[in-house]
Amino acid sequence: MIKRNTGVLAIAAVAALLAGGAIHTAAAQEQQPFGGPDSVAFANQLWVALQDAGYVGPGRMVSKPYEGRDPHGAVLDTMEGALRVAGRTGTVIVKNNYGGEAISVSAVANDPGQWLKAVTVMFRREAGYDPDNGNWFWGKFAGDGRIDKNPAGALLVGRVAKGMPKGCIACHRAAPGGDYVFNHDRFK
Numbered sequence: 001m002i003k004r005n006t007g008v009l010a011i012a013a014v015a016a017l018l019a020g021g022a023i024h025t026a027a028a029q030e031q032q033p034f035g036g037p038d039s040v041a042f043a044n045q046l047w048v049a050l051q052d053a054g055y056v057g058p059g060r061m062v063s064k065p066y067e068g069r070d071p072h073g074a075v076l077d078t079m080e081g082a083l084r085v086a087g088r089t090g091t092v093i094v095k096n097n098y099g100g101e102a103i104s105v106s107a108v109a110n111d112p113g114q115w116l117k118a119v120t121v122m123f124r125r126e127a128g129y130d131p132d133n134g135n136w137f138w139g140k141f142a143g144d145g146r147i148d149k150n151p152a153g154a155l156l157v158g159r160v161a162k163g164m165p166k167g168c169i170a171c172h173r174a175a176p177g178g179d180y181v182f183n184h185d186r187f188k
Contacts, residue, residue: 032158034138039158040147042086042137046123047145049085055094056119056145062096065108071171073097073117075108078183083123090124093181116143122172122180124187130159134180134187138168 032039050056061079068076075098083092098108098115108115121139129135138160140148147155161167169180177185 033162034158034160035155036158039137040155043139043141043147043155043157045086046083046121046137046139047141049083050092050094050121051145053081053083055079055081055083055092056141056143062112065098065105065112067105068097072120073099074103075099075105075115077108077112080183085123088126090126091187092124093122095120113143118148119143120168130162133159133162133169133173136169136172136180140168 047056054061063077063079065075065077068074072095076095077098078093078095080091080093082089096112096116097118097120098112099117100115103115119141121137121141123137123139125135125137127135129137137158138156139158140156140160142148147157149155156168160169162169164170172180172182175182177187179185179187181187
């Protein structure tokens with residue numbers, strides 16, 4: 001009888017370890033700074049909300065193009081507003097990134113679709129999402145909504161490049177006013 005109880009206890013211990021490992025793996029994925037399943041799922045919901053609001057896709061709004069710089073593009077246009085995504089409303093900043101040979105501000109103004117290379121998005125999430133970095137969710141998409149990847153193959157959505165010397169957060173941390181936004185200081 002003691003041997004059976006020992007066997008049951010051993011099986012229970014193994015099951016608990018396996019369950020704990022599964023829970024730990026799920027928690028690790030949720031804590032992944034960027035490109036993890038939670039970030040991808042939210043990015044896909046974000047893209048749909050952006051389409052519904054007219055920020056991306058065919059017939060999207062386009063603001064006045066202006067000269068840009070790396071890593072975004074030679075010409076940019078930026079829009080900002082409130083957006084509801086997955087039951088939460090937050091500020092969204094959408095930057096259309098244009099490039100190509102012979103590009104100019106006037107060429108983009110006349111035919112933005114011809115020059116669009118990427119859409120980069122900042123969405124201000126709820127308090128506690130990433131308090132060290134203004135609670136911003138970052139995303140880089142192709143014009144058709146596919147999530148872009150970095151050279152290592154990581155999907156560029158979520159807390160992109162958190163803790164790294166280069167990338168979305170590292171660059172935007174240098175924005176005047178401490179709000180991660182270069183165009184103004186409204187989100188201090």
